[in-house]
Amino acid sequence: xxxxxxxxxxxxxxxxxxxxxxxxxxxxxxxxxxxxxxxxxxxxxxxxxxxxxxxxxxxxxxxxxxxxxxxxxxxxxxxxxxxxxxxxxxxxxxxxxxxxxxxxxxxxxxxxxxxxxxxxxxxxxxxxxxxxxxxxxxxxxxxxxxxxxxxxxxxxxxxxxxxxxxxxxxxxxxxxxxxxxxxxxxxxxxxxxxxxxxxxxxxxxxxxxxxxxxxxxxxxxxxxxxxxxxxxxxxxxxxxxxxxxxxxxxxxxxxxxxxxxxxxxxxxxxxxxxxxxxxxxxxxxxxxxxxxxxxxxxxxxxxxxxxxxxxxxxxxxxxxxxxxxxxxxxxxxxxxxxxxxxxxxxxxxxxxxxxxxxxxxxxxxxxxxxxxxxxxxxxxxxxxxxxxxxxxxxxxxxxxxxxxxxxxxxxxxxxxxxxxxxxxxxxxxxxxxxxxxxxxxxxxxxxxxxxx
Amino acid sequence: xxxxxxxxxxxxxxxxxxxxxxxxxxxxxxxxxxxxxxxxxxxxxxxxxxxxxxxxxxxxxxxxxxxxxxxxxxxxxxxxxxxxxxxxxxxxxxxxxxxxxxxxxxxxxxxxxxxxxxxxxxxxxxxxxxxxxxxxxxxxxxxxxxxxxxxxxxxxxxxxxxxxxxxxxxxxxxxxxxxxxxxxxxxxxxxxxxxxxxxxxxxxxxxxxxxxxxxxxxxxxxxxxxxxxxxxxxxxxxxxxxxxxxxxxxxxxxxxxxxxxxxxxxxxxxxxxxxxxxxxxxxxxxxxxxxxxxxxxxxxxxxxxxxxxxxxxxxxxxxxxxxxxxxxxxxxxxxxxxxxxxxxxxxxxxxxxxxxxxxxxxxxxxxxxxxxxxxxxxxxxxxxxxxxxxxxxxxxxxxxxxxxxxxxxxxxxxxxxxxxxxxxxxxxxxxxxxxxxxxxxxxxxxxxxxxx
Numbered sequence: 087x088x089x090x091x092x093x094x095x096x097x098x099x100x101x102x103x104x105x106x107x108x109x110x111x112x113x114x115x116x117x118x119x120x121x122x123x124x125x126x127x128x129x130x131x132x133x134x135x136x137x138x139x140x141x142x143x144x145x146x147x148x149x150x151x152x153x154x155x156x157x158x159x160x161x162x163x164x165x166x167x168x169x170x171x172x173x174x175x176x177x178x179x180x181x182x183x184x185x186x187x188x189x190x191x192x193x194x195x196x197x198x199x200x201x202x203x204x205x206x207x208x209x210x211x212x213x214x215x216x217x218x219x220x221x222x223x224x225x226x227x228x229x230x231x232x233x234x235x236x237x238x239x240x241x242x243x244x245x246x247x248x249x250x251x252x253x254x255x256x257x258x259x260x261x262x263x264x265x266x267x268x269x270x271x272x273x274x275x276x277x278x279x280x281x282x283x284x285x286x287x288x289x290x291x292x293x294x295x296x297x298x299x300x301x302x303x304x305x306x307x308x309x310x311x312x313x314x315x316x317x318x319x320x321x322x323x324x325x326x327x328x329x330x331x332x333x334x335x336x337x338x339x340x341x342x343x344x345x346x347x348x349x350x351x352x353x354x355x356x357x358x359x360x361x362x363x364x365x366x367x368x369x370x371x372x373x374x375x376x377x378x379x380x381x382x383x384x385x386x387x388x389x390x391x392x393x394x395x396x397x398x399x400x401x402x403x404x405x406x407x408x409x410x411x412x413x414x415x416x417x418x419x420x421x422x423x424x425x426x427x428x429x430x431x432x433x434x435x436x437x438x439x440x441x442x443x444x445x446x447x448x449x450x451x452x453x454x455x456x457x458x459x460x461x462x463x464x465x466x467x468x469x470x471x472x473x474x475x476x477x478x479x480x481x482x483x484x485x486x487x488x489x490x491x492x493x494x495x496x497x498x499x500x501x502x503x504x505x506x507x508x509x510x511x512x513x514x515x516x517x518x519x520x521x522x523x524x525x526x527x528x529x530x531x532x533x534x535x536x537x538x
Numbered sequence: 539x540x541x542x543x544x545x546x547x548x549x550x551x552x553x554x555x556x557x558x559x560x561x562x563x564x565x566x567x568x569x570x571x572x573x574x575x576x577x578x579x580x581x582x583x584x585x586x587x588x589x590x591x592x593x594x595x596x597x598x599x600x601x602x603x604x605x606x607x608x609x610x611x612x613x614x615x616x617x618x619x620x621x622x623x624x625x626x627x628x629x630x631x632x633x634x635x636x637x638x639x640x641x642x643x644x645x646x647x648x649x650x651x652x653x654x655x656x657x658x659x660x661x662x663x664x665x666x667x668x669x670x671x672x673x674x675x676x677x678x679x680x681x682x683x684x685x686x687x688x689x690x691x692x693x694x695x696x697x698x699x700x701x702x703x704x705x706x707x708x709x710x711x712x713x714x715x716x717x718x719x720x721x722x723x724x725x726x727x728x729x730x731x732x733x734x735x736x737x738x739x740x741x742x743x744x745x746x747x748x749x750x751x752x753x754x755x756x757x758x759x760x761x762x763x764x765x766x767x768x769x770x771x772x773x774x775x776x777x778x779x780x781x782x783x784x785x786x787x788x789x790x791x792x793x794x795x796x797x798x799x800x801x802x803x804x805x806x807x808x809x810x811x812x813x814x815x816x817x818x819x820x821x822x823x824x825x826x827x828x829x830x831x832x833x834x835x836x837x838x839x840x841x842x843x844x845x846x847x848x849x850x851x852x853x854x855x856x857x858x859x860x861x862x863x864x865x866x867x868x869x870x871x872x873x874x875x876x877x878x879x880x881x882x883x884x885x886x887x888x889x890x891x892x893x894x895x896x897x898x899x900x901x902x903x904x905x906x907x908x909x910x911x912x913x914x915x916x917x918x919x920x921x922x923x924x925x926x927x928x929x930x931x932x933x934x935x936x937x938x939x940x941x942x943x944x945x946x947x948x949x950x951x952x953x954x955x956x957x958x959x960x961x962x963x964x965x966x967x968x969x970x971x972x973x974x975x976x977x978x979x980x981x982x983x984x985x986x987x988x989x990x
Contacts, residue, residue, distance in 0.1 A: 098975070135908060135970045149910040250969075391975050392968035400963075413963050420967040429967055456587060458601040491943065491973070494966045498950035501964050511852075511865050512953050514946045515872040515881055516844035517702075518587050521943070523550070523843050 088117040091405065092181055092196035094171045094342070096124035097131060097225075098391050099372025100202030101153065102398025103362075103405065104163050107200075110406025118406065120163045121194060123183050125170035128226045129155045134391050136229040137254035140236070141261045147226045171203075174346045176368055198367050198405055201343055201356065202398070205336035205373035205389045210246065214307030219315035220330040223251055232331065236262055240328030243267070244318045246304055248275035250421050252333025253287070256296050257423060259331070267297040267325045269318065274300060278419065279482050280434045282449065283468060286484045290426035299325070336389050338374045351376040353387035360411040362401035369405055371397035378414035381432045381479065381500055382441075388415060416500040417480070420490040427490035431497040432480025435470050444473040448533045452526035454488035456518035465489040467530040469496075469506060476505035476538050481530070488520075495527050507535040540569040543857065544633055544648035546623045546794070548576035549583060549677075550843050551824025552654030553605065554850025555814075555857065556615050559652075562858025570858065572615045573646060575635050577622035580678045581607045586843050588681040589706035592688070593713045599678045623655075626798045628820055633794075650819050650857055653795055653808060654850070657788035657825035657841045662698065666759030671767035672782040675703055684783065688714055692780030695719070696770045698756055700727030702873050704785025705739070708748050709875060711783070719749040719777050721770065726752060730871065731934050732886045734901065735920055738936045742878035751777070788841055790826045803828040805839035812863040814853035821857055823849035830866035833884045833931065833952055834893075840867060868952040869932070872942040879942035883949040884932025887922050896925040900985045904978035906940035908970035917941040919982040921948075921958060928957035928990050933982070940972075947979050959987040 091107055093100045104120050111118045122129070130153040138144045148154075155165045166185065173182035180193045207222025209215045219240075221232045236259075243259045245252045248270035259266045268275065268291065274284025275291060275298060291298050302322035307330065310316040317326045338355040340348075348364055349357045355376035358364050362371045372394035376385040393415060403410035420429035435447040447470045455462035465485030472479050481496035483489050499509045510531040516523055524532065543559055545552045556572050563570045574581070582605040590596045600606075607617045618637065625634035632645045659674025661667045671692075673684045688711075695711045697704045700722035708720050720727065720743065726736025727743060727750060743750050754774035759782065762768040769778045790807040792800075800816055801809045807828035810816050814823045824846035828837040845867060855862035872881035887899040899922045907914035917937030924931050933948035935941050951961045962983040968975055976984065 132908060132910070132970065132975065134968070134975075135910060138911065138970055143912050144910050390968065392966070395975050396963055413960070415965040418965045418967045419969075420972060421969050422971055427972075431965070431967070456584060458584070458587060458596050459590065460595050488940075488943075491940075491967060492946075494944075494947050494977075495950055497965050497967065498947055498954070502950070502954035502956070504954070508865070511848060513867040513870045513883070513949050514844070515870045515883070515943060515949065516586070516842065517871075517873050518584065518590055519874055520872060520879075523584065523586075523847050525946075 088119045089197040090119045090121065090195065091198045091200060092194055093120065093122040093200040093202060094181065095202035095204055095372070096122045096129040096165060096167070097133070097202065097204060099394040099398040100200060101130040101158060102395050103200050103202060103369070103371055103402040105161060106399045106402025107406040108162060110403045110408040114407035116407050121166065122158070122163055123166045123169040123171055125168065126225050126227050127167055129153060129158055129165060131226050132391060133224060136223055136226065137251065137258045139229055140232055140255065141258035147229065150226065171342060174342045176346050176348070176365065179367065198369065200401065200405070201364070201368065201370040201374060202372050203339040203342065203374045206339045207332050207336050208334045209332065210304045210334060212304055212306050214309050214315065217307050217309045217315040218313055219328065220307060220332065222332045223255055224336060235329050241265060242326050243329045243331065244269060244325050244327040245331045245333050246318065247333030247335065248272070249278065249333055249335065250419065253291070253423050254421060255331045255333060256291065257294060260294055260296060267299060269299045269302050269304065269320055269325065271303050272300060276428060278430055278434070279428060279484070280436055280468065283466065283482050283484045286426065286466065287423055287428060290423045294424045299323070336373065338387060340374050351385045355387045357385065360413065361404040362397055362412060363404065369401050371401045379417060380414045381416050388417065390419065416497050418493060418497040420493060422490065425486055427485055427487070429483045429490035429493035430481070431493050432478065432500045433470055434480055434482060435468070438470050438479055443479065445479060446471050446473055446534055446537045448530060448537055450526065450530045450533055452529050453522055454485065455520060456522055459518045463487050463489070465526045467526050469530040469534045471506045471534045471538060473538060476507050476535060478504055478506050478509060481527070492525070492527050506531040506538070510535055540571045541649040542571045542573065542647065543650045543652060544646055545572065545574040545652040545654060546633065547654035547656055547824070548574045548581040548617060548619070549585070549654065549656060549824070551846040551850040552652060553582040553610060554847050555652050555654065555821070555823055555854040557613060558851045558854025559858040560614060562855045562860040566859035568859050573618065574610070574615055575618045575621040575623055577620065577638070578677050578679050579619055581605060581610055581617060583678050584843060585676060588675055588678065589703065589710045591681055592684055592707065593710035599681065602678065623794060626794045628798050628800070628817065631819065650821065652853065652857070653816070653820065653822040653826060654824050655791040655794065655826045658791045659784050659788050660786045661784065662756045662786060664756055664758050666761050666767065669759050669761045669767040670765055671780065672759060672784065674784045675707055676788060687781050693717060694778050695781045695783065696721060696777050696779040697783045697785050698770065699785030699787065700724070701730065701785055701787065702871065705743070705875050706873060707783045707785060708743065709746060712746055712748060719751060721751045721754050721756065721772055721777065723755050724752060728880060730882055730886070731880060731936070732888055732920065735918065735934050735936045738878065738918065739875055739880060742875045746876045751775070788825065790839060792826050803837050807839045809837065812865065813856040814849055814864060815856065821853050823853045831869060832866045833868050840869065842871065868949050870945060870949040872945060874942065877938055879937055879939070881935045881942035881945035882933070883945050884930065884952045885922055886932055886934060887920070890922050890931055895931065897931060898923050898925055898986055898989045900982060900989055902978065902982045902985055904974055904981050906937065907972060908974055911970045915939050915941070917978050919978050921982040921986045923958045923986045923990060925990060928959050928987060930956055930958050930961060933979070944977070944979050958983040958990070962987055
């Protein structure tokens with residue numbers, strides 16, 4: 087009889103795992119029965135695309151779906167939507183699920199369990215935080231709720247948190263015609279960059295017409311007679327709001343796993359080995375796990391689709407009988423705010439200081455193409471290197487068109503533990519329409535090497 | 539008394555070396571006298587920018603000059619232009635130079651010699667190859683000669699050779715309104731790519747209105763009564779031409795070095811150690827040297843500005859008393875043809891076959907942004923990996939906006955000898971405006987790993 091695999095969570099990690107498990111098992115001559123349950127209405131979608139759907143760049147949620155439930159079913163996966171896992175017994179090997187459509191509860195037994203329950207937005211622990219009109223942006227269903235609100239239409243939006251989702255949602259709502267305020271606790275927006283680069287993000291937000299409030303902590307949400315949010319109260323002032331979007335980060339959705347006594351790290355994320363195995367017959371991947379950071383040499387919670395997809399694939403390969411390992415991350419991420427691109431990998435200067443690492447930090451200004459080439463744009467690169475070894479610790483890039491993806495070169499250098507001196511001499515592509523003769527990344531590396 | 543450094547050739551390699559030697563000597567408390575001679579009229583210019591100057595993207599040759607003769611003089615370098623080195627005695631330590639402006643010949647003694655004589659266009663060894671109207675494109679003076687011809691104006695241009703310079707010059711002349719034919723010996727244009735990707739280049743050239751003639755060898759140039767070229771004769775037909783541009787590659791300009799008995803490789807390029815030292819008191823860098831290829835594990839002649847700048851800097855650091863080494867190259871290059879970007883690094887499939895390496899080659903089609911994101915464009919990635927080790931051997935990219943600079947990730951993987959399996963799992967930046975969730979480079983690496 088075929089082993090039964092039960093997948094909780096039918097987004098990137100879960101469905102990558104399910105699909106790859108079937109491929110891997112087939113290659114190994116094994117037969118698997120795969121059931122995937124999800125409390126939402128969708129499978130395999132790009133959560134990262136939600137702000138662009140809300141902005142109007144993407145016409146419909148369907149466009150964000152890489153593979154629909156029916157496509158998965160055609161591949162032999164028993165997908166059950168609007169079906170929530172509510173209890174887990176890893177000793178007995180079953181999960182209790184509620185089919186909200188049918189109003190039915192049942193226990194599904196499994197031989198192998200895949201926990202891909204993702205993450206949930208953090209709600210500030212202040213009065214009124216549960217009010218109507220306050221939205222997290224984590225699932226397509228969340229996105230639909232925001233769009234439904236925008237149809238009313240509201241006039242004033244407040245975004246709490248100036249990280250990736252906060253910036254993207256702020257821009258989306260500006261483009262929808264709302265007056266947008268972004269409130270953040272940090273000195274500058276985008277605290278995954280050092281504040282000296284955050285100032286450029288701040289300026290770009292203001293150029294777009296966003297009201298940026300920094301160094302402000304939320305203390306309450308005010309609500310109106312109907313119970314909906316009407317204003318956000320911070321220690322820097324009160325801001326009226328018809329709609330509030332939370333960009334305050336997410337936490338691993340690991341309540342079931344915690345109750346079942348599975349191993350969690352300090353972030354609340356599941357701890358796996360590098361095959362994505364949690365325990366005998368239990369696997370996990372995606373936003374609900376902690377991931378090994380090769381630069382920090384520590385476990386971190388970094389909920390990104392790119393890791394979820396890779397981990398899901400590794401998980402499925404191993405579950406199906408093949409061999410793969412997830413080798414960790416170096417902390418690469420990027421986004422754009424209007425015409426400003428921003429990217430980072432590894433440690434910021436702030437991170438290096440906090441970690442007590444002896445280091446140098448340098449910042450250079452250059453251009454995305456040869457200085458004389460039409461369409462050349464400014465780019466700022468900041469680089470942090472360990473002293474005295476010269477090992478690259480991290481890089482940050484802020485600039486216009488053609489800037490941010492250059493972070494990949496730094497990510498590769500971190501991955502392979504190059505020194506900044508070595509990075510400065512690598513063979514990167516040069517032609518006037520694409521780069522200065524020393525790539526901006528190498529100008530920064532060279533300057534860091536000179537300073538060491 | 540200060541040691542005297544004599545630099546022959548005042549472009550990228552020579553002047554990088556000269557400037558860095560002064561900085562390095564200053565740091566070491568040494569005093570240097572630096573003389574730089576060049577037979578042309580310019581210093582430190584971007585030869586790679588010449589096609590864009592001719593196309594009209596760049597307004598004047600001055601825009602291509604990174605540092606003018608007077609700027610170098612202000613930094614303490616004795617720059618002597620229109621001054622040609624004609625003889626060299628390394629035992630006695632002098633160079634004989636002709637100052638063509640003053641009509642004077644003199645011998646300049648040196649303590650340290652820097653040979654940065656660059657490369658010269660290869661002229662086909664056929665009748666008429668010396669005719670007026672046939673232009674190489676290697677120096678700003680060459681560029682000025684082409685522009686002077688275009689002012690006449692000619693109507694029909696033939697470009698010989700469909701490599702980087704050939705393609706860029708063909709596009710420049712199309713944009714100048716000429717009817718352009720490109721003649722190449724290869725099966726497809728751009729023979730530093732495999733022919734299966736070369737077909738895309740071929741199609742892009744034809745979309746621009748270029749007449750592309752492949753598998754054709756030049757057998758003669760026909761000339762008119764005034765001695766100027768009128769047609770190009772090939773084994774595939776005869777093509778009328780008012781102007782001919784040679785994109786047939788360049789050879790190291792090492793006549794002086796050869797006569798002086800300095801060590802040359804099979805390409806005619808000088809052999810240096812990794813400090814850019816040729817012999818006692820003799821140094822060299824740039825288009826006149828051979829360079830160590832880390833993938834081929836052999837010496838190659840790759841005349842590119844990016845290597846010239848890096849080698850010049852390494853040379854200057856060592857000459858001045860510091861320590862630096864040039865670690866070699868992996869064969870990275872890129873350009874664009876109209877809206878098609880193309881890039882390569884390492885070995886092509888053809889190279890792997892020629893080298894007798896057991897390998898796999900895969901090609902994937904993907905998009906530059908998330909498939910659903912506005913402005914996403916097609917990209918093709920071809921990857922070659924060694925069997926059975928899985929080590930990446932090379933990559934080629936052809937695609938639209940945002941494609942070609944991704945080659946840098948492959949160059950970094952080659953540099954650090956990653957396997958395609960490792961490359962597929964590295965932490966590259968993802969967000970919908972910048973990439974699919976698996977970067978196209980990683981999709982190719984994954985496919986190659988699966989095939990191994």
